[in-house]
Amino acid sequence: MQVDRRSFVRRTAWAGVSALGFLSERHSNRLQAAPPAAEVPLRVCVWCEGTAKKSVYPDDIDGALAKYLGRRDGVNVVRARLGDPGSGLDDKTLxxxxxxxxxxxxxxxxxxxxxxxxxxxxxxxxxxxFVALHAACASKPFRELMGTSCEPGRWREDGQPEHISIKTPDHPIAQGIAPFTLAKTDMFAEPFKVPTPETVVLVSTWDQGETMRSGLTWTIDKGRVVYLRPGHDAFPVLVHPSIRKVIGNAVLWAGHRA
Incomplete structure (x- = not known):
């Protein structure tokens, strides 16, 4: 079959365009099919004084929490204590x-x-x-960040039940958490002398009528801070499934992962 020059040019040009389209489509499909880059793990340090009762926390607070947090996807955990070199807070660790x-x-x-x-x-x-647990509201770093005394109105340590409700259920720290009760714990009561929080996530009440904002968040300059009230070391509060989940959620939020 004879083809004149003009027809030949048109046919070869169309073939080139079709080939380019085919290659472009294959390239696009390869880009879409490529797996996403792995997210850099969140580096978490669990710090404690090393003073918890062995009968309640055999591996102390850092051991109890690190074991749980280390099982969460995308989280790497190290432990540190006050008795470690640099008080467990040397510049390399931080x-x-x-x-x-x-x-x-x-x-x-x-x-x-x-x-x-x-x-x-x-x-x-x-x-x-920064995630402060229980009496860490009186710690030097938390008080410095808050700029107040951070004292509760009163407290008692009599092992009574604590009822925890979810004040802000759509907050990332509350995800997967329903209202629950701790069978034995201590009590902190309002007024809690902290700056107005960004969010009140949890509220605790006791049968004698006390109440306490027990899950609070702040954004201070560029950093995120969380306070979670439950956690007295005389009671196995920190092994309660809901408390562990709340702490895990708080870690992700404080690390800008939630």
């Missing part, structure tokens, strides 16, 4: 931490001032999230 979970009750005054300043500096710069 620089390799995205979220610091803090449990303290008896030895607040033993935390060195320079370590407090190092923590606060990183939190306000957005380099470090």
């Amino acid at each position: 620089d390799n931490t995205d979220v610091l979970v803090w449990w303290g009750r008896l030895r607040h005054d033993d935390v060195p001032r320079d370590r407090v300043e190092a923590i606060v500096r990183r939190v306000t710069a957005g380099q470090l999230g």
